[in-house]
Amino acid sequence: MPIERNPTVTSHMRFAIPLVIFILLVVLLGVGLTLDPREVPSPLIGKPAPAFSLPEVAAADRTLSLEQLKGQVFLLNVWASWCVSCRQEHPVLVDFAKRGIVPIYGLNYKDTRNDALAWLKRFGDPYRASVFDEDGKTGIDWGVYGVPETFLVDKHGVIRYKQTGPVTHEDLENKILPLIRELQGAA
Amino acid sequence: MIAELGHIALIMALLMALLQGAFPLMGASQGVDIWMSVAKPAGRAQFLFLLVSFGALTACFVNNDFSVEYVARNSNSALPLYYRIAAVWGSHEGSMLLWATILGLWTAAVTVFSRSLSEDFLARVLGIMGLVSVGILLFILFTSNPFERLTPVPPDGNDLNPLLQDFGMTVHPPMLYMGYVGLSVAFAFAIAALLGGSLDSAWARWSRPWTLVAWLFLTGGITLGSWWAYYELGWGGWWFWDPVENASFMPWLVATALIHSLAVTEKRGAFKAWTVLLAIFAFSLSLLGTFLVRSGVLTSVHAFASDPTRGLFILILLAIVVGGSLLVYTVKAPAVRDVARYSLVSKENLLLLNNILLVTASGSILLGTLYPLILDALKLGKISVGPPYFGTVFAPLMAPIFLLAGIGPMFAWRESPIGRILHRVRYLFPASFVAGIALAALAWDETDFKMMAGLGCAFWLAASACLSLWSRIRLRDGWLEGLRAQSPSVYGMTAAHLGVAVFLVGAVLSDRLSQEKLVRMAPGDSVMLAGYTFHFLGTETVQGPNFSAQQATFRVERDGESLELRPQKRNYKVQRNMMTEAAIDPGLSRDLYVALGEPLDTNAWSVRLYVKPFIRWIWAGGLFMIAGGILSVSDRRYRLPLPETRAVAGRAASRAI
Numbered sequence: 125m126p127i128e129r130n131p132t133v134t135s136h137m138r139f140a141i142p143l144v145i146f147i148l149l150v151v152l153l154g155v156g157l158t159l160d161p162r163e164v165p166s167p168l169i170g171k172p173a174p175a176f177s178l179p180e181v182a183a184a185d186r187t188l189s190l191e192q193l194k195g196q197v198f199l200l201n202v203w204a205s206w207c208v209s210c211r212q213e214h215p216v217l218v219d220f221a222k223r224g225i226v227p228i229y230g231l232n233y234k235d236t237r238n239d240a241l242a243w244l245k246r247f248g249d250p251y252r253a254s255v256f257d258e259d260g261k262t263g264i265d266w267g268v269y270g271v272p273e274t275f276l277v278d279k280h281g282v283i284r285y286k287q288t289g290p291v292t293h294e295d296l297e298n299k300i301l302p303l304i305r306e307l308q309g310a311a
Numbered sequence: 312m313i314a315e316l317g318h319i320a321l322i323m324a325l326l327m328a329l330l331q332g333a334f335p336l337m338g339a340s341q342g343v344d345i346w347m348s349v350a351k352p353a354g355r356a357q358f359l360f361l362l363v364s365f366g367a368l369t370a371c372f373v374n375n376d377f378s379v380e381y382v383a384r385n386s387n388s389a390l391p392l393y394y395r396i397a398a399v400w401g402s403h404e405g406s407m408l409l410w411a412t413i414l415g416l417w418t419a420a421v422t423v424f425s426r427s428l429s430e431d432f433l434a435r436v437l438g439i440m441g442l443v444s445v446g447i448l449l450f451i452l453f454t455s456n457p458f459e460r461l462t463p464v465p466p467d468g469n470d471l472n473p474l475l476q477d478f479g480m481t482v483h484p485p486m487l488y489m490g491y492v493g494l495s496v497a498f499a500f501a502i503a504a505l506l507g508g509s510l511d512s513a514w515a516r517w518s519r520p521w522t523l524v525a526w527l528f529l530t531g532g533i534t535l536g537s538w539w540a541y542y543e544l545g546w547g548g549w550w551f552w553d554p555v556e557n558a559s560f561m562p563w564l565v566a567t568a569l570i571h572s573l574a575v576t577e578k579r580g581a582f583k584a585w586t587v588l589l590a591i592f593a594f595s596l597s598l599l600g601t602f603l604v605r606s607g608v609l610t611s612v613h614a615f616a617s618d619p620t621r622g623l624f625i626l627i628l629l630a631i632v633v634g635g636s637l638l639v640y641t642v643k644a645p646a647v648r649d650v651a652r653y654s655l656v657s658k659e660n661l662l663l664l665n666n667i668l669l670v671t672a673s674g675s676i677l678l679g680t681l682y683p684l685i686l687d688a689l690k691l692g693k694i695s696v697g698p699p700y701f702g703t704v705f706a707p708l709m710a711p712i713f714l715l716a717g718i719g720p721m722f723a724w725r726e727s728p729i730g731r732i733l734h735r736v737r738y739l740f741p742a743s744f745v746a747g748i749a750l751a752a753l754a755w756d757e758t759d760f761k762m763m764a765g766l767g768c769a770f771w772l773a774a775s776a777c778l779s780l781w782s783r784i785r786l787r788d789g790w791l792e793g794l795r796a797q798s799p800s801v802y803g804m805t806a807a808h809l810g811v812a813v814f815l816v817g818a819v820l821s822d823r824l825s826q827e828k829l830v831r832m833a834p835g836d837s838v839m840l841a842g843y844t845f846h847f848l849g850t851e852t853v854q855g856p857n858f859s860a861q862q863a864t865f866r867v868e869r870d871g872e873s874l875e876l877r878p879q880k881r882n883y884k885v886q887r888n889m890m891t892e893a894a895i896d897p898g899l900s901r902d903l904y905v906a907l908g909e910p911l912d913t914n915a916w917s918v919r920l921y922v923k924p925f926i927r928w929i930w931a932g933g934l935f936m937i938a939g940g941i942l943s944v945s946d947r948r949y950r951l952p953l954p955e956t957r958a959v960a961g962r963a964a965s966r967a968i
Contacts, residue, residue, distance in 0.1 A: 142588060147634065150629070150630045
């Protein structure tokens with residue numbers, strides 16, 4: 125049974141199908157360029173902050189727990205002396221701490237106490253207190269996968285915002301500060 | 312000074328590419344011989360300048376010239392010479408220069424091996440390759456210049472990413488790019504034939520060897536990449552369905568379809584428009600892969616530095632090259648006539664079915680790769696598509712391909728009585744699957760149907776490949792004469808199909824039978840896994856040129872045989888990166904694989920132990936396929952000049968249109 129092929133019957137338009145599909149693909153890729161795939165939402169947002177009770181960096185005999193921080197809006201910044209991006213972020217935090225809008229607490233991640241203290245001495249200490257997470261267990265609870273990361277926690281101990289990577293002045297002004305005002309306004 | 316020389320050579324290469332792109336194409340359409348004759352010298356000169364440019368960048372690395380920003384970011388004075396050379400393509404700018412240089416290499420190769428091409432066809436082919444090169448060189452010069460200077464000059468460099476300090480990773484990119492960029496030749500041939508109206512079997516015959524060579528490099532590149540991921544990433548996996556891997560796999564699938572489709576067009580003059588479309592698709596997917604990798608629109612374990620300006624530039628390039636060629640296709644393809652007549656049951660239609668399945672498989676990977684992007688663009692949330700999707704979609708599409716690849720070679724052109732073929736395989740087909748089921752049940756697991764199906768397919772593929780070779784040989788008087796009478800392409804096809812069977816055995820058995828354990832081990836501890844006893848003897852510190860490492864020693868014993876494995880945890884000093892260097896004892900029937908995890912308290916480590924049966928067969932399958940490609944390319948008929956009358960007639964016809 126030979127197949128008869130008669131090209132005049134089929135419309136020439138079918139040869140344009142690949143082109144049309146491709147144009148749609150280019151539009152999609154163009155939109156894709158304006159998006160940032162690294163902006164990953166944290167599953168912890170809107171959830172109660174994971175509890176911890178850890179010794180402070182400055183004094184091993186003093187412990188600080190999440191319970192003590194409740195009732196206020198605060199930032200928790202995950203940092204380490206071995207982290208290069210933290211060095212870039214640090215002046216922003218030092219400036220912000222001087223404005224006294226909210227307290228910043230530090231979670232010193234997989235570091236040594238001496239290195240951490242030397243680092244704070246050299247670059248300034250924006251933290252009301254830093255806790256010492258030597259084996260990184262608290263970091264894992266908080267879903268930390270890269271340092272630095274910064275969390276905004278509300279009065280009820282619920283995580284409201286998470287920043288992966290260094291916080292910049294723009295991030296503070298445009299994203300974090302409006303959210304802080306809103307949370308501080310809420311009863 | 313050397314950097315500036317390289318920069319100038321790059322600009323000169325751009326000028327040559329402009330000449331090569333403009334005059335020959337105009338000459339071919341206007342019939343001006345002297346314009347067309349620009350193509351060859353301009354193409355060769357372009358390649359020469361690119362070589363100078365590439366050599367200059369290499370020299371900067373060899374001389375540790377850290378005043379060049381790219382060198383400072385990707386090298387270090389403690390880096391061994393071998394890796395300093397490989398670091399040339401260790402990051403974005405250099406790998407784009409490598410891309411351009413390889414395009415130059417292919418261009419030069421076309422100018423050399425083109426004696427049988429008519430002058431205007433050659434002019435069009437080189438003209439199109441020149442235009443592609445213009446786009447890539449503009450991209451490098453405007454967004455990714457590797458010769459930028461850096462002030463102040465740093466005392467030492469930032470070192471090469473430790474993941475890339477490895478043999479597999481130094482060879483993988485050039486190999487892969489040879490494949491990607493080689494597809495531009497098939498692409499240029501297709502567009503040239505469309506423009507000139509000379510889509511005939513001569514065009515298909517010219518295209519075939521180029522496509523085969525590009526395909527075998529691509530096969531080699533993917534095989535190497537998979538092998539590298541296996542031993543270097545330390546997770547024991549060999550394929551992750553990562554966007555960057557998919558970007559290389561999609562053009563491979565389409566190129567595989569193209570090889571088969573070109574055979575039909577050459578032998579039978581059928582599927583012309585479809586073959587042209589495949590050639591366009593194959594190279595377009597290479598460019599799309601470059602876009603996906605370089606623009607950062609998708610996240611990937613291959614976290615390359617990305618930059619939106621570059622992404623936009625490549626997107627525009629992609630739109631022009633692919634959009635332009637599809638426009639040519641839309642306008643010219645309706646005039647293409649297939650002259651062949653064939654029945655429903657024929658080799659032609661069987662190969663068409665193979666093509667449809669391969670292209671659908673490629674399309675499903677494209678969908679899976681772009682799906683997160685589509686959702687994100689439509690503000691429907693962020694998701695990632697992982698192995699579950701690809702496993703579910705891919706396996707059902709590949710199973711019919713495996714079945715068809717077995718009987719395909721037995722079908723005849725034009726018309727093939729299906730009864731006779733079914734009669735020929737009446738024992739072989741059930742026997743293959745019975746053997747698969749029996750082997751799986753007796754040796755391993757009588758309830759594992761996936762393994763049975765996979766092994767059955769593999770046996771069927773191997774047995775039918777041998778049967779079809781045997782039936783060709785039997786047509787001759789003696790078997791020795793029969794062996795000698797077969798063309799290398801027949802052996803090439805048989806080897807490639809056997810390669811698929813070998814790959815399948817490796818993929819199925821390693822997937823179904825691998826055992827692993829994540830354990831805490833201190834020196835003196837022993838762990839049993841799959842009949843092997845792993846003794847942890849202890850760790851010591853060893854020094855490398857640019858790293859220091861904790862090296863552990865394991866003694867592995869089973870039935871009196873014993874061997875030692877030494878995995879390392881390396882600390883690269885400059886990049887401050889911890890790297891896992893797995894220790895592997897490779898074997899035909901099993902790999903033993905030990906990787907160090909994190910150091911725990913007092914001397915103890917978390918350790919990952921794997922026993923992976925038959926995993927080598929995956930890459931052995933790749934080697935078989937490469938061997939098949941090499942055999943096919945060596946076929947003498949690709950090097951015979953066409954009969955003079957046909958070439959002249961073809962030329963006259965293309966002038967007329």
